[in-house]
Amino acid sequence: MNHAATPMPDGIHDLRVSTFGFLLIKDFSLIALSTAVDPLRIANMVVGRKVYTFKLLSVDGDSVTSSDGIRVFTEGTIADNEVFDTVFVVGPNPIPQPRNLGITRWLRYQDGKGAALGGIDTGSYYLARAGLLDGYRCTIHWEDQDLLVERFPKLIVSNRLYEVDNKRYTCSGGVAPLDMMVQLISQPPGTRNLGARVLELLVAEKRSHEQRQRASLRQYQGTELPKLEEALQLMESNIEETLSIAEIAAYLTVSVRQLERWFHERLNKTPAQAYMEIRLLRARQLLYRTAKPLEEVCANTGFVSTTHFATKYKAQFEISPITDRKRYQGML
Template sequence: MIDILRDADYVTDRVNHQWFTISVDSREVVAMNGLRSICDYTVETAPQCDVVVVCAALGGHLFEDDRLFRWLRSRYAQHTTVGAIATGTWVLAKAGLLSNHRCTLHWEDIPAFEEQYPRLTVERSLFVRDRQIFTCSGGTAAIDLFLQLVSETLGPEVSSDVARQILYQTIRQGSEVVPIKESPFRRIGNQALRKAAQLMHDNVDFPLSIETIAARSGTSQKQLERLFDQHFRTTPQLHYRAVRLDQARALVRLTEFAIWEIAIATGFSTPQYLSKCYRARFGISPSQERRNLARYQDPLPSVVLHDGTS
């Protein structure tokens, strides 16, 4: 994200942007890859700017600090554009800034985020810009987002020059769908199979019978079983269970819901049955997985990155 702004200055040979980093307090910020950063300001000392961007990786859903939430709300009230990269969207949601706004975040977090915030409108897009708020799915999508911002402020030729400078061949639009796990089903030519797979993904909490799925897909149960065996070497029942277990794993990793709540949300009759199926699929119990993830989810001070156009 910062490199796009830096290279925009480079290719135009003038200072177009200024940026600085902020943490909640004066402690250094440690990135997921171990890189340590000393931030320029704290939320108490940060100067005014045009845009605020909250950056987060794993553990964004765990971050809790009313100082940051209040500060973000105050900047928003002062008509500052507020954005988030990857799981930084959790922070904006907790700050109460996403009501009546469309948003997105990293694909891995979307199921848990929708469960936690059912009233928010989440799009499976590279990035979403909705009035004073923008959110981004993370990774290279941040490049596309900021190339678009550069195009709007400095012109498409500058944006193209920056893309060329960083060897980026195609600038993607925010509306492009994030590659998600079920995307292989979208490429299947058989309409009944594609419809059946979509029904399974759309009905996790109250699972449909295979007979119902077959009927809604316009085929018989026996034919649906043949299609799943032909294309995926499995049965509809086992595939459906795998879909629900993948959803359960996202909730285990990205929420604080109790295991019994996750069992209900993913259509398992008891938490014990969920744990049994979970261990069979992933080789670990839900509770043990949570304990193992703790080392990745230490809620360190969130990095808040600012971009001010001069």
């Protein structure tokens, strides 16, 4: 079947060519790259010509190894100073500490030439380091949100799947680049119908940028019970200053006993156990992704004593928090 032959309205065949450059950083997410470039390929197929061209770039011109060990060949280097309509940094996970002035200079050069700038997965970190996200809404993979805020406290950082703010395009990792790219294709110089057609051919559904990244107990413990979902959401939203189980039940206008019954039937744990797990998962994220001292991690997750925190942490993960942080850092 020739999908490109499908008639499309809105002057879709009159679209001008837009150029994209994707800078790959070692240990980038392969699925994030794929979900960013494939919508462009599909759009070209629908239109019947190359209205979107893209080039994969590296810092030094060599192939770049993704986080799953697959090496991807690139077609250019930042030293070429080729100018694009839009450039994306496809960031690594986790974010490395060394500063690369070449990337900063290249991004500022592209900005000076009028290019739109984007960050995929942790790519927004590189834009922030170049001072190119000041005054713009942005987002990043939820695991690295604390690090971004810690390093650049003046940024406007959201937990949304993606942000499109003027000529700044940022998104989280995984398949979120697909949502962002469809949004870009759906606005000038693209068209709304082109974005819808791309989604149809990729057998995907449109997700709004308002949708938030899910990084919680709810993500892997589907409850299918609205009140229980709401209870978990309250716990996730009140980690630093914790609520009592009675306060949560009162907010939901149910009895503590009913709340406990729901947790036992659906999650096989008490509300207090679920709340503790949420707080400890949050603490582990802070230990892994930020340089916050142990005392600050405790305070950020509702613990008043480092001893109590360490005891609960070891019971949950079978390793002390300090040892866990060192082990994680040794794996990078």
